[in-house]
């Protein structure tokens with residue numbers, strides 16, 4: 108993970124909040140009023156993928172509950188250190204899709220830019236937890252090359268800015284990137300993949316809304332929210348200006364064992380996100396990254412959950428259950 112981009116004029120309120128993040132597991136567990144005797148399963152230390160949780164995300168965890176579904180998304184466990192057959196460092200073929208530094212070209216008319224390796228929280232199930240960002244993120248230095256690649260590929264209609272979390276980039280840098288993309292005539296849509304709405308809602312400031320809404324590109328934000336407890340009034344308030352500016356919001360979640368693998372939790376997630384203006388998009392089966400096996404939900408269970416949701420929700424609230432198979436030209440429906 109990299110450090111966040113800096114503003115020459117000093118940190119923004121969201122950057123100050125980010126600086127107050129928990130980087131130490133014991134500090135978070137103390138804050139959650141979990142005394143040493145209650146810390147089961149025992150958290151693991153010394154894992155290469157670092158621990159990082161924002162105050163906003165920690166504030167939504169239940170006090171005194173080691174099995175809180177938000178805590179379990181970020182809590183390092185010894186299971187992460189076990190090698191499991193079928194799990195790899197490069198689970199979705201990102202490295203094979205690398206077109207130039209910071210650019211992945213997997214699907215014919217869409218391109219993905221890896222703007223930064225930085226994230227506001229580190230999710231233990233992350234499919235890019237082992238990704239070599241230091242050689243593959245875009246950053247300021249490689250942007251020109253990436254834009255030249257985009258210009259030379261007239262079949263590309265949509266640019267996805269991802270990471271890491273692209274909203275970790277300061278407004279100045281993000282604004283320049285969006286501006287450069289919007290000058291390429293054959294690009295029509297811009298998509299941002301981000302975990303920010305529920306983990307650092309203060310990041311969605313008025314300048315960000317302006318950057319997103321003034322562009323000629325049709326802009327879509329795909330949030331990543333896995334559990335209804337991630338949503339509160341602050342999240343709703345943060346998203347409102349984006350909706351008012353005409354930005355379309357979708358959600359993709361990951362199916363996670365012990366966190367959201369029940370019909371009730373998923374139904375509440377889909378209804379709550381819809382209530383605050385976010386439409387369902389994907390429900391991903393876990394990408395099999397090394398260190399994440401303990402989060403995997405079986406295909407049979409996923410099919411059961413899909414069926415239960417079909418029975419209990421209107422069609423427009425149903426996400427597509429998919430998995431990513433390396434080398435396939437689209438996400439594979441379950």
Ligand code: SF4
Pocket residue numbers: 225226227228229230232233234235236270271272302331
């Ligand atoms: S899932 Fe997203 S926000 Fe979480 S660590 Fe991975 S890239 Fe970062």
